[in-house]
Amino acid sequence: MEKQRILIVDDDENIAELISLYLLKECFATEIAYTGKDALALAATFNPDLILLDIMLPDIDGYEVCTEIRKTRQTPIIMLSAKGEVFDKVLGLKLGADDYMIKPFDSNELVARVKAVLRRTVMTQAVTTAAPVSIAEVTDHQGEFVEYDGLLINMTNYTVTLDGESVEMPPKELELLYFLAKRPNQVFTRDQLLDRLWDYEYAGDSRTVDVHIKRLREKLNENHNWSISTVWGKGYKFEVK
Structure with a gap:
C-alpha cells in the first residue's frame, strides 16, 4: 500500500525534522520545505496528501501560501503557528485551512489531527470516485x-x-x-x-x-x-x- 505523503513547511530546521520523525514513525512519507516558494513548488511535484504549513516563513507567509494552493488544489492544510490569537486562527480557516495548531504542540496530538483530517479526506475522495x-x-x-x-x-x-x-x-x-x-x-x-x-x-x-x-x-x-x-x-x- 502506498504511503500517504505529508509536506512539512517550516523555516526552523529542527522543528521540521522533528515533525518529520514523528510522521515517519507512523509510516507516512514526508518532504520538507523551508520557504513558501519551495512549498508551492513541492505542492506540485511531491503531490502531498496533506500539508503542515507554518505561518511565519522567510519569504512569503503561510497565509499567502495557503491562498495560492487553494487556487488549484484542495489538499488538506493544517496551519502551524506560535500565534495563538483568535484573529490568526480565524484568518487561516477563512483562507481555506482545515485545522490550526499552536506551537509548541504535543507530538501525539499532531499525529492525531493529521490522521483525522486524512480520514475525512479519504472518505470524500471515495465518494467522489464512486x-x-x-x-x-x-x-x-x-x-x-x-x-x-x-x-x-x-x-x-x-x-x-x-x-x-x-x-x-x-x-x-x-x-x-x-x-x-x-x-x-x-x-x-x-x-x-x-x-x-x-x-x-x-x-x-x-x-x-x-x-x-x-x-x-x-x-x-x-x-x-x-x-x-x-x-x-x-x-x-x-x-x-
Missing part, C-alpha cells in the same frame, strides 16, 4: 439523509443539494450541517459541537465553529422555511419555522 450519483437518484432518499424545503443532505453519498442544484462543501461543513439539521430547533453550544463533530480531542478555539457556520450560510440560500440560527449567549440551531 459511480456517479444523479440528482434524481439522490432525491430518491437513498441511504442516510435529512430533507427539508429545497434542501437534501445525504451522508451516505456526502452530497448536498439545494433547490435541485449540487452544493460543494468540505466534509466538516457537511457533517456540521447534517448534525444540526438532524436535530431541528435544538440548540448546541460551540463546545458541544466541537465535542460531537471533531473526532479528536480538539484544543483549538471555539471560534472554529463560527467560521464553519459562516461558510455554510454563505453557501445556502436560506429563503426557505429553515435557517441556521444564532441563539445569542448559547450557540446555534437549525431552525425550522
